[in-house]
Amino acid sequence: MQYPSELCRNNLHPAQDKNSSGQCRLCSLATDRTYKAKQRAALELVRALEARGVHVDIESLALSENPTASAQQAADRIVSEFGDIE
Ligand SMILES: [Zn+2]
Numbered sequence: 001m002q003y004p005s006e007l008c009r010n011n012l013h014p015a016q017d018k019n020s021s022g023q024c025r026l027c028s029l030a031t032d033r034t035y036k037a038k039q040r041a042a043l044e045l046v047r048a049l050e051a052r053g054v055h056v057d058i059e060s061l062a063l064s065e066n067p068t069a070s071a072q073q074a075a076d077r078i079v080s081e082f083g084d085i086e
Pocket of ligand 1: 028
């Protein structure tokens with residue numbers, strides 16, 4: 001059993017296991033993985049809609065028949081808007 005002072009900010013990992021910017025290396029990795037998984041899911045959604053002729057407007061996030069951006073841009077926009085939802 002370790003003391004909290006020896007753990008990272010999220011009390012999950014050894015505090016000395018930091019990357020160059022002082023963040024917990026393992027927590028950063030986990031966040032990055034989660035973000036990439038969300039991005040992948042959003043891109044799949046956008047592509048599935050596009051296959052049916054439906055596009056996501058990256059300004060309003062409304063659905064439209066006319067593409068206003070690439071699938072990747074639409075996916076990035078969705079993640080930045082809704083990415084905090086777990
Ligand atoms: Zn950590």
